[in-house]
Amino acid sequence: MAQRIIFTDSSRLMVEAAVQAGADVFIGYPITPANLLYYYSSQRFPVFMAAPDEITTLQLMSGYAATGKVPVTATSFPGYALMIESINMAYMMELPMVIILVQRLGPATGTATMGAQGDLNVVTGTISGGMAIPVISVSDPADAWELTAKAVEVAVKLRTPVVLLTSKEEVMTQFGLDPDELAPIQKVERKVYESDEPFFPYKAGENKVPLFLGVDTSRHQVRFTASTHDTRGIIQNSGAEALGNSIRLHEKITENLDSYTCYSYDMQEGAKALIVSYGITAQAAREAVAQLRNDGESVALLIPQTLYPIPNLYFDIMSRYPRVVIAEENLTGQYRHLLFGVNAPAGVTGVNAFGKMITPAQIKSEVLDHGKSIS
Amino acid sequence: MERVYLKEEGLPFCKGCGHTTISENTDKALQKLGIPLLDVILVTDIGCHGIIDKSFKMHTVHGLHGRSVALATGISAGLSNPDKKVIVFIGDGGVTIGIQHLINAAHRNFNMTVVIHNNMLYGMTGGQPSEFTPQGFKTPTLPDGAGEKASDICAIISAAGASYVSRVIGIGDLSDHLAEAFAKPGFSLVEVMEICPSYGVKSNPGMKLSKVVQEAGLEIRVYADRNIPGPELLSESKFKSLFTGKIDIPVTHVSSLKSTVRIQVAGSAGEGVQSAAEYFAAAAIASGLNATKKGSYPVTVGIGFSASDVIISPDPILYTGSPVPDYLIITSDDGLAYAKGALAAMKEGTVYIDSSLPVPETKASVVTYAFREFAGSRNAALVGFLYLLKEAALYPYEALESRVAGRIGKTIG
Numbered sequence: 001m002a003q004r005i006i007f008t009d010s011s012r013l014m015v016e017a018a019v020q021a022g023a024d025v026f027i028g029y030p031i032t033p034a035n036l037l038y039y040y041s042s043q044r045f046p047v048f049m050a051a052p053d054e055i056t057t058l059q060l061m062s063g064y065a066a067t068g069k070v071p072v073t074a075t076s077f078p079g080y081a082l083m084i085e086s087i088n089m090a091y092m093m094e095l096p097m098v099i100i101l102v103q104r105l106g107p108a109t110g111t112a113t114m115g116a117q118g119d120l121n122v123v124t125g126t127i128s129g130g131m132a133i134p135v136i137s138v139s140d141p142a143d144a145w146e147l148t149a150k151a152v153e154v155a156v157k158l159r160t161p162v163v164l165l166t167s168k169e170e171v172m173t174q175f176g177l178d179p180d181e182l183a184p185i186q187k188v189e190r191k192v193y194e195s196d197e198p199f200f201p202y203k204a205g206e207n208k209v210p211l212f213l214g215v216d217t218s219r220h221q222v223r224f225t226a227s228t229h230d231t232r233g234i235i236q237n238s239g240a241e242a243l244g245n246s247i248r249l250h251e252k253i254t255e256n257l258d259s260y261t262c263y264s265y266d267m268q269e270g271a272k273a274l275i276v277s278y279g280i281t282a283q284a285a286r287e288a289v290a291q292l293r294n295d296g297e298s299v300a301l302l303i304p305q306t307l308y309p310i311p312n313l314y315f316d317i318m319s320r321y322p323r324v325v326i327a328e329e330n331l332t333g334q335y336r337h338l339l340f341g342v343n344a345p346a347g348v349t350g351v352n353a354f355g356k357m358i359t360p361a362q363i364k365s366e367v368l369d370h371g372k373s374i375s
Numbered sequence: 376m377e378r379v380y381l382k383e384e385g386l387p388f389c390k391g392c393g394h395t396t397i398s399e400n401t402d403k404a405l406q407k408l409g410i411p412l413l414d415v416i417l418v419t420d421i422g423c424h425g426i427i428d429k430s431f432k433m434h435t436v437h438g439l440h441g442r443s444v445a446l447a448t449g450i451s452a453g454l455s456n457p458d459k460k461v462i463v464f465i466g467d468g469g470v471t472i473g474i475q476h477l478i479n480a481a482h483r484n485f486n487m488t489v490v491i492h493n494n495m496l497y498g499m500t501g502g503q504p505s506e507f508t509p510q511g512f513k514t515p516t517l518p519d520g521a522g523e524k525a526s527d528i529c530a531i532i533s534a535a536g537a538s539y540v541s542r543v544i545g546i547g548d549l550s551d552h553l554a555e556a557f558a559k560p561g562f563s564l565v566e567v568m569e570i571c572p573s574y575g576v577k578s579n580p581g582m583k584l585s586k587v588v589q590e591a592g593l594e595i596r597v598y599a600d601r602n603i604p605g606p607e608l609l610s611e612s613k614f615k616s617l618f619t620g621k622i623d624i625p626v627t628h629v630s631s632l633k634s635t636v637r638i639q640v641a642g643s644a645g646e647g648v649q650s651a652a653e654y655f656a657a658a659a660i661a662s663g664l665n666a667t668k669k670g671s672y673p674v675t676v677g678i679g680f681s682a683s684d685v686i687i688s689p690d691p692i693l694y695t696g697s698p699v700p701d702y703l704i705i706t707s708d709d710g711l712a713y714a715k716g717a718l719a720a721m722k723e724g725t726v727y728i729d730s731s732l733p734v735p736e737t738k739a740s741v742v743t744y745a746f747r748e749f750a751g752s753r754n755a756a757l758v759g760f761l762y763l764l765k766e767a768a769l770y771p772y773e774a775l776e777s778r779v780a781g782r783i784g785k786t787i788g
Contacts, residue, residue: 006622007657007666016617025453032674044614049452052479056445059438059476063449066436089439112674140693173669173695174653176660179618215434216454218413223428224436234429235437287694357696 003178010144011036011171013182014100014164015044017145018072020185021152023098025071027051027060029079032112033168034102037074045072054079058086058099065095066224068192068214070156074100077119078109084126087161089226091127091249094202094210096155096162098148103167103279105355114355115168117279120334123163124308131250134158134260135308137165139282141177144170147262147305149185154260156188158252159209165307167280167329169357193220200231202245207259208252254309262305265317271298273367274321276314278304278335281327281358288363299367310339318348325366327351327358379406380415380433387426391576393545393569394424394492397553398431401462401490404553415460418447420473422466423499424492441465441473444480444489451485455608460557461487467507468497470528474506477528477564481537484561486605490553491528492545494569495587502574509591513578525591532564533599539563540598544585561605568593627777630662630770635688638763639700639717641710642756644672644681648706651756652683654778659687661778662770667695671713680709687769702767703739704759705729706746725767727759742766750783761787 015026015037026041028034029051042048047069051057054075061071075083080101090097101123105114120135127133136151138144148164155162193199193211199220205211213222223233228242236242266289277285282303289301302317304310318324318339324347326336333350340348351358351366381402388394405415415433419425421440428435438446447463454461470477470491477489495512497503502515507528511520533540538561543552545567556563570576570584579587588595638655642648649670656666664687671682684697699720705711705728714735718726721739728735730743744762746755757779764772765787776786 003626005624005626005660006618007624007653007660007668008622012617027449040617044617046614047452047608049608052475055442056448056476056479059442059445060449060452062438063446063451064453066446066450067453069453085439086442089442093436093438113671169669169695173667174656175667175692175695176624176656176665214453215416215436215450216456216459218411221413221432222434224438225428226438233435235426283693283695290693357694359696359698360694361698 004180005176005178007176009174010141012040013144014148015040017148019044021149022188023070023072023152025064025069027057027073029054029057031076031079033104033172034074034076054082058083061097062090062095065097067216070096072098076102076104077106087126090161092226093224094159096159098151098155098162100164102171117329132253132309134162137278137307139303145182153188156190169280201233203231207256208248257309261311264303266301268298268300271300273323274300275325276302277327281329284358284360285327288360322347324348327363329353329358378402382430389572391572396545397567398427400549400553403550407554410460418443418463420465420469422468424464424466441469445476447487448480448485451487452608457486463489467493467505471506478535481532481535481562484603484605488556489564491566493566494571498571529566529598537562537599538601538603542566542595545569561603624657624660626663628662628771628774630664632689637700638685638702640704640756641682641714642706643709644678646752646755648681648756651760652685655760656685658775658778662774665692667692680713682713706755706759
């Protein structure tokens, strides 16, 4: 077949991938730089609804999810901040959904048309109690396609909100692409409770995930509950069963991490330095690696795509290198701090930027000049 | 009457609380209408009324404070089935924090019935006043009484376009009132006036509920009875893949470009800068190259500068930031101001600038041309790209010209 090229952007890929994977409802509130996702969704999703604000967005998504739908939204930090209480509700109710967070420069309304990677702390800290929520990060157009489908799959299989992290430069920059070369996406198969035995909405099933039944059923009573509840979904203060149920919500995310650990690891024989980067900066890192190797330097590259929970594998890989350079477009090195705390071990340094993209040259220079700018 | 929707056990509310009256009458009203148990979905809010879930046998959904109506809207839309009965229990506190959700759901007339348990204060947290505490009504935190008039939620929701709205006193048999609202299509609302036996009665000894309501100017009546069916939302998707349609770019030309080239174009909003850059990038793809394009402009897209960065390369393009361009096209004053940084950073390469503008200081070579005059200011950026192709031969001129022929109408020479 002849090559068929379209000139497009990752917003289009993400929306098409989400629908092909089985997402069927998009609820949106306009916000720059997520508006292309909103637009494409209005042209593609079986159900599209404009919400009057981001709290309502998450509530509508939760309502749809309670009837068996798989909703998606796209927002940026200001909208995400409004959604947090409702994301906690959906997490507690075990409702599948994908929230695409297109990062832009903050704080507050910041600069709406400038990219950033500054929301990792708020995203990984979304759930009260320190509980884990899956955070998947897109690093190039292929990721926009494959990882969006993965996010839908994780949301459905683990019955949880999933955050798909991207940024302005990723979803608004156009590029040429042959859509026929994209890997086919399988629609996620959804298991529901089929037995005639009494239904316990929060009884752990396989992988600690309860089988789903929506409020559209006429076979069993279904309860969805945001407050601490037992396996029947009845509010309890702090009984062992109810607390155990809340803890299970965290465990199903962490104990099933292997099923959604996505990363790219580009090794090189003899390399002493490892560059770690994600999101928009991963592209600069790829280019820096190509240039360094071209100059005869040995260097390896790790691109975490599943950012959170943090797979142990990342620590295994990083421990093989005396020098680790973590590049991300925020002021303080949010992922570096998540990985190592504020006091990173000797040999681990960051390349950071605020209000501008990190260049391949900055990453190269940190690899070559390692140690001069430990922060 | 025997209970059908409620369990036989006692209800969890204080003695004398109107919440008990509402729950028992909800059971009775549903029985009168004969709605099958599992066709009813009860969505509750936060507040004393919200602990009722465990006493009901239909589907129950218990969410956040003030958000129950928005959550129920999603459920109603997701079911998209007028035979299912979505009922929301919410207090006056929940309405205070979430009034937009009621207005929105009423405005769009989603199938549901909202039952407001209005006891005129926050009962669960110690009796603080809400937007619905009548003037002069005392609460533990307002011993001298509320200073403002209570909001009239029935008037507000009626104005929003609800199908049915009524206010009743929460004493005695309410089942006919509730049944009437439950039976209406679209969005219906019943505000049930109550007095909190723990905080309202103690703070206002001897006060009669009906007198409080009357003195507050809140009428006991039907506010709206419009009988409007709710929206139908679910249908088979009419949409096809986002990869179909007229977006394919056939490769029709060949470029001999050997390395990556970065081009920045800087002009004014409304002068076709973004579309010109898109045409230029698409024509590069039609010449077998890789291309990326991104735009920069103020949030008010119709005024001020408009700039774009295009990268073309025979190799895959990874980093799409905009360091120093190899070629810079400037077509207007706005563009010249925007391009200041690039002009200073360019140590080599070429700047193409409209001949009406002052020649800028830069280490790059500067070429002037009448981009604005050639085919009008709306085509200035496009003419700039065509001129660049004539001068720099990055890929065949015809690849771009054939895409935009109708817009310029003459060849740049």
